[in-house]
Amino acid sequence: GESVGLHLPTLSVQEGDNSIINCAYSNSASDYFIWYKQESGKGPQFIIDIRSNMDKRQGQRVTVLLNKTVKHLSLQIAATQPGDSAVYFCAENIGWGEDTDKLIFGTGTRLQVFP
Amino acid sequence: DGGITQSPKYLFRKEGQNVTLSCEQNLNHDAMYWYRQDPGQGLRLIYYSQIVNDFQKGDIAEGYSVSREKKESFPLTVTSAQKNPTAFYLCASSMVGAGLASGSYNEQFFGPGTRLTVL
Numbered sequence: 238g239e240s241v242g243l244h245l246p247t248l249s250v251q252e253g254d255n256s257i258i259n260c261a262y263s264n265s266a267s268d269y270f271i272w273y274k275q276e277s278g279k280g281p282q283f284i285i286d287i288r289s290n291m292d293k294r295q296g297q298r299v300t301v302l303l304n305k306t307v308k309h310l311s312l313q314i315a316a317t318q319p320g321d322s323a324v325y326f327c328a329e330n331i332g333w334g335e336d337t338d339k340l341i342f343g344t345g346t347r348l349q350v351f352p
Numbered sequence: 353d354g355g356i357t358q359s360p361k362y363l364f365r366k367e368g369q370n371v372t373l374s375c376e377q378n379l380n381h382d383a384m385y386w387y388r389q390d391p392g393q394g395l396r397l398i399y400y401s402q403i404v405n406d407f408q409k410g411d412i413a414e415g416y417s418v419s420r421e422k423k424e425s426f427p428l429t430v431t432s433a434q435k436n437p438t439a440f441y442l443c444a445s446s447m448v449g450a451g452l453a454s455g456s457y458n459e460q461f462f463g464p465g466t467r468l469t470v471l
Contacts (some may be wrong), residue, residue, distance in 0.1 A: 245392050271459075280397070280442050301401030326394055340460065342394030 241250035246345040256314040269330035358463040373428045375443035382448040384426035389440040
């Protein structure tokens with residue numbers, strides 16, 4: 238899960254296993270959610286998104302699940318690889334449908350993949 | 353090569369100095385954003401701009417200033433009034449209005465970031 242503070246929560250998984258990264262969001266009015274991957278010293282990269290009228294969306298090796306009842310979002314990575322090692326952020330979009338999309342970011346989870 | 357660039361990658365500033373961080377994009381995006389990232393925290397919005405010659409304050413605008421004289425460029429100045437400027441600064445850009453028309457999200461594309469350290 239995610240928490241406020243100087244130390245990122247860390248998930249350590251063995252190569253080939255599945256990873257599940259969790260995120261609790263705060264705004265019940267948020268209607269769009271995005272997962273970003275950030276490698277060390279780089280900008281975030283878009284992974285997958287989901288609209289609030291869906292509860293599951295699949296991409297290549299990744300699946301995002303949305304539970305609006307408890308305001309919870311998760312990112313599942315299948316067959317985790319060393320290249321998946323990074324910090325993963327969820328973001329709420331509270332401006333979708335308007336001209337500018339305003340993102341509220343979570344604090345991030347560090348994923349470490351070991352051989 | 354289309355994308356968004358930031359310079360410099362590393363920047364050192366003495367206390368009391370203003371510094372300007374560069375952000376350029378050739379994606380023909382109307383909207384541009386500046387975020388600040390501190391260790392162990394998510395990104396926080398400093399300023400954003402939807403169109404040339406117009407910009408709005410984000411959540412933590414105090415001590416920062418921006419300009420948007422060209423569509424491609426959105427420089428950020430960190431002024432001496434910013435009490436704790438040491439951080440990783442990220443610029444992003446996105447289309448505007450496509451969400452309304454197509455029902456899709458205006459994805460924000462991020463630059464590689466500038467790490468600012470105050471000495």
